[in-house]
Amino acid sequence: MRISEVARRAGVTAKTVRYYETLGLISPARLANGYRDYSEQDARMVREARALNRLGIPVEGTRPFLDCLAGGRDHADDCPSSLAGYRAAIDDLTVRIEALTARRATLTRHLRDAAYRNSHAARPGEEEDLVDDDDPRRLPLGLPVPEDDGAADHLTGLTLPALDLPSTAGGSVALHTPGPRRTVVYCYPLTGRPDTDVPEGWDAIPGARGCTAQACDFRDHHDDLVAAGAARVLGLSSQDTAYQREVTERLRLPFPMLSDTGHRLARLIGLPTFEAAGATLYKRITLIIRDGVIEHVFYPIFPPNEHAGQVLRWLHDNPA
Known part of the structure; x- marks a missing residue:
């Protein structure tokens, strides 16, 4: 041969x-x-x-x-x-795997240290400590504006079903529980983290970019929202509680986040969602709830970094 x-x-x-x-x-x-x-x-x-x-x-x-x-x-x-x-x-192979694992852990630690080094999100009055390019409340120019697709038209006046969702404050929160004052629930797709990339093409999806900026806006307006009649301000997404807890601690949010990993609220009342990178995410929408009923809906929302001010103006114009 x-x-x-x-x-x-x-x-x-x-x-x-x-x-x-x-x-x-x-x-x-x-x-x-x-x-x-x-x-x-x-x-x-x-x-x-x-x-x-x-x-x-x-x-x-x-x-x-x-x-x-x-x-x-x-x-x-x-x-x-x-x-x-x-x-x-x-x-x-065992020796090489152990060496690579140790190297990976070191690189991960360096990434987190570098990513979080300049990620401090200031409270009101601390803006002088921020460099503009590092301010999470700033959004890129030219983001696509979401259009009203009618996906929230059925929500106003809807009575919320019994549903408890895990909270970053511990335990769970029942949105349907009647109360003398209003609850503001803003639903968002996902918050980015300094050491984690957002899905590819994120900025091209109308209404996707701006979750951290929106959270900071609600943080900065929290006391005013409470004074205007909001008994509770709550964020809600499909991320798990551990992921959300990192965000609440890093941004020093004065309100809890609710986790709905199974999109139960979407199924029960038809909240709008979209697909990105193989995941189902909530579209940006805010519900004003009173006595277990959705009193008002903000949808679509743009720009997200000014939305808390929009909610505040509505509360002032529509006293309970």
């Missing part, structure tokens, strides 16, 4: 076959004219060496397996020396 045929059967190049031969892994016979004559066994040896090498075993480390085949065994790993080769390869 010629070298080209061996290479074809083994799925390698002729150069690889010659390399294995120089290492002594295969020893083709010689014809009378001096040409090499490769056998079926040589082709199998090359295939085995290639397969083992692709598993991470160095080419030199395949020798015990090939010797096992050369000794007449049916499988390359029928010999004790082959099992030792497996163990050596596993030990080598």
Whole structure:
């Protein structure tokens, strides 16, 4: 058999076959004219060496397996020396994995340190400590404006069903519970984190960008909203509570976030959602709730970094 045929059967190049031969892994016979004559066994040896090498075993480390085949065994790993080769390869991978894991942990720590170093979100009166480019309340110019698609037309006057949602303050919150004052619930897609990228194309989705800016706006207007008749201000998204708790602590929000990972509220009352990066997210919408009934709806919302002021003006214009 010629070298080209061996290479074809083994799925390698002729150069690889010659390399294995120089290492002594295969020893083709010689014809009378001096040409090499490769056998079926040589082709199998090359295939085995290639397969083992692709598993991470160095080419030199395949020798015990090939010797096992050369000794007449049916499988390359029928010999004790082959099992030792497996163990050596596993030990080598374990060392490399541990080293890579430690390196990854160090890089992750550096990323978080660098990302959060300038992510301080100031309270009112602390703006002088912020660099404009680092202010989470600023939004890029040219963001697409969401249009009213009618997805919230049915919500005003709707009685909320019984539903408890986990809160970053601990326990759960029942939105349907009647009370003498209003509850402001603003639903948002997701808040970004300094060490985590938002979904690809996020800024091109109308109404998607601006969750952190909106949270800061509600934070800065919180006391005014309460004074204007809001008993509670609550954020709501489909992120889990642990994710939301990082945001409330980093932005120092004076109100809790509610987690609806299963989109239960969307199913029960038909809140609008959209898809991004394989996830279902809430569209930006704000509900004014009074005595368990949705009294007023803000939808669509733009710009999100000025929305709390819009809610405040409505509360002033519509005293309970």
